Amino acid sequence: MNDIIEIQGITKRYSKLTALSQVTLSVPQGSVFGLIGPDGAGKTTLYQILTTLLNPDEGTATVAGLDVVKDFRRLRTVIGYMPEKFSLYPDLTVSENLQFFASLFGVGVNENFDLIAPIFGQLEKFPGRMAGALSGGMKQKLALSCALIHRPSVLLLDEPTTGVDAVSRSEFWDMLAQLKEKGITILVSTSYMDEAERCDRIALINKGKILDVDTPQELIKGLDKNLYNASASDMYPLLEALRRLPGVDDCYTFGATLHVATRDGFNPAEAILDLRRQGLADARIYPAKGNIEDLFIKLAKNDG
Amino acid sequence: MSTIFQSLIKKEVLHLVRDFRTVTVVLVMPVVLLLLFGFAISTEVNNVNVAVVVERHTDETRQAIDRLRANPYFTFCGIATHSEVEELLRKGKVDAAVVLRTENGKLTHQIIVDASNTTMAQTSTAYIESVISNSSAGVPVVANTLYNPQLKSAYHFVPGIMGMIFILICAMMTSVSIVSEKETGTMNLLLVSPVRPRTIILGKLVPYFLLSCIILTLVLALSYTVLGLPFSASVVNVVWVTILYIVLALSLGLLISTIASTQVAALLVSGVMFMIPVVLLSGMIFPVENMPLPLQWLSCIIPARWYISAMRVLMIQQLPVGYVLTEVSVLLGMTLAVLALAIKKFNAKK
Structure with missing residues (x-):
């Protein structure tokens, strides 16, 4: 598989703060690639570099073979960007917003309507409603429709599910899966670890550094070993x-x-006895199933 | 390209039309200001209460009193004695008193005036002087007030108000509208699209330019009808110099929007940076010539100063444009400089 986004040693500083430090990353074409990290990890800065809003201090990046610094004008036609906030015009109606963003790219709404039809479907019922009066989930769908209206080959989504209810979040990931079917590469960032498992590949990012890149399954493999659940009625003393x-x-x-991460040779039965001696009569320890969040905590801890 | 531009304009017009309150304020404010300054607030002195002290009645004193009575600016409050005058002034019953005395067959006079209101005192003294001394002075002084024979304060204020309205509305509205797009994040989407920054800027400026032209029409119509400014062909010059000034104000708004990051900041910057200097230093109310030198220098960088002074020449004196070449070239230079700086700052990537 070809890599459609290639990032080589990107560094970006804001006066003293280093937002990104030597970030190297490649995103295979046609994949859903997750950028997972807490707030302030540098995700938004990376998006701003990929969308040509910012220039990197060091390093290079290309999207669909176009350099983010040199070919920025052509690059802007092949990407669809959805910033962290749902950036729509609240005083324009649903259809006015869609038409406006279509015209920015010199396309008509109908040309690519097939692409957004499944997403826009629920919004078609009230084309005359002001975007500001939509619910969070609806705003998200409209923003995604606006980002897709010019049929970009790469979709850059910066925390698209923040502030959206659980049902809408799940629907949103179903929509991303459909878009992937149509050959669109999606780079999506999130601070919800549970969403990471719906990506083909993920990169863990913290404090401007990439900690690890792999498929979610590969990353959490081996985590189950030495990982235990623990519970008791008094959680804090436990x-x-x-x-x-x-x-x-x-x-x-x-x-x-x-969750208890342990070294090799940890014996849960002994530990339970130990805890019971300390007065935690109902303490239980049993093997846990590790996920991305456990990995992230482990990596972030090692990273200091 | 033209379709992108059209949809940018269409979008901006929709914003304006839907923000009904702002548009109303923007259209009503100039009218209210013009009418306020034109009629209600004026430096003309009317209804000056005058008492007269006469030591010995003669034909001349009688004539002087008749002239005072007949003058529409004065309200004649009767004849008083020397001792009463001070009491009348203190109680505010009269604003001025004239003491008429005949010495060696010649009429002399003294004016006693309540100077707690300086403008009132100076103006009424001058009026009384011109009314009384009409015949008695040895050397007659003939004052000929050119361009504004009735000394109407509307003439004085209309250019000032235009200078203020355009800089406020244009600079404030453009900067707030651009900064609000920064706040909602839509500016980033515009910048990420293939649309060139200069198209985005023009798409922002043109609708506000058109709105300003509507305001200009409104202001001129009011000035020439209700306020009775003299109308002549020089209105063409008034229009194009004002359009230059509007472009300057729009560029200033654009410049502010590149500095301010929130709508409140943009409002404060345009309010503080423009409102106060325009009112105090532009010569709108206080003559620039009376200011201390450093303030006079400072006033040179205030666009409204040049605009107002050009407008006085073009609107009131109705002289040809050759008399305002300095003002117009300063305004043109400022426009080019501000526009270039604003576009450069707007384009700059971090």
Whole structure:
């Protein structure tokens, strides 16, 4: 598979703060590529470089073979960008917004309507409603429609699901899967770790550095080993006790339970006995299924 | 290209039309300001209450009193004695008193005036002087007020108000509208599209330019009808110099929008940077010639100063454009400089 986005050693500084440091990344054509990291990791800066809004201080990047600095004007026609906030004109109606963004790229709404039809479907019921009066999920669909109206080959989505309810989020990922079927490469960033598993490949980014890149399955492989769930009625004393136990690397809350990352040779049965001696009578420790969040915590911890 | 430009304009017009309140304010404000300054707020002195002290009645004193009575600017409050005058002034019953005295067969006079209001005192003294001394002075002084024979303050204020309205509306509206696109993030989408920055800028400026032209028509129509400014062919010069000034104001708005990052900041910058200097330093209210030198120098960088002074020549004196070449070339230079700087800053990538 060809790489449609190639990023080579990109560094970007804002006065003293280094937003991106030597980022190297390639995104295969026709994939859904996830950029996973917490707020402030540098995701938005990377998007601004790829969309030619910012120039990198060091390094080069190409999208569809076009350099982000030299060929920026041509590059702008092949990308569709959806910024972090749903950037629409709140005082224009649904159809006016769509028409306006289509005209910016010199295309008519009908030319590529087949591409956005599944997404725009729910919005067609109220074309005359002001975009500002739409719900979060609807705004997101309209923003995505506007980003797609010129049939870009690469779709750059910066935290598209922030502030959207769980049902709409799930629908949104279904839409991305459909777009991928039509051959559009999608680079999507998120701070929701559970969304990472819906990507073909993901890059973990923290403090401006890429920590790891692989398929989600590959990344979490091997995590299950040495990872345990722990629970008790008194969670906080349990957390403190576990952190003191020998053989425990890290312990953090994970949903309703605790996740315990341990070194090789950790024996859960012994640990339970130990905890019970400390007064945590109902303490339980059992193997856990690791996911991206566990990996991220592990990598971020190693990175310091 | 033209279709992109058209849809940018169409979008901007939709923004304006839907923001009904702002458009109303923008169209009503000039009218209200013009009428306020033209009628209500004026430096003309009317209804000056005058008392007269006469030591010995003669034909001449009688004539002087008759002239005062007949003059529409004065309200004659009767004849008082020396001792009463001070009391009347203190109580505010009269604004001025004239003491008429006949010495060696010649009429002399003294004017006592309440100077707690300086403008009132100066103007009424001058009026009384001209009314009384009509015949008695040895050397007659003939004052000939050119261009504004009735000394109407509307003549004085209309150019000033135009100078203020255009810089406020054009600079404020363009900067706020561009900055609001920065705030919602749509500016980034415009910049990421293949549309050239200069097309985006023009798409922003043209609708506000057209709106300003509507305001200009409104202001001129009011000035020449309701306020009774003298109408002549020189209105053509008034229009094109104003259009130059509007372009300058729009460029200033564009420049502000590249500096300010929020709508509130844009409002503050255009309000503080333009409103206060325009009102205080442009010569709209206070003559530039009376200011201390450093302030006079400062006033040179205020566009409204040049515009207002050009407008006084073109609108009131109705002289040909040759008399305002300095003003027009300064305005033109400022426009080019500001526009170039604004476009450069707008294009600059971080």
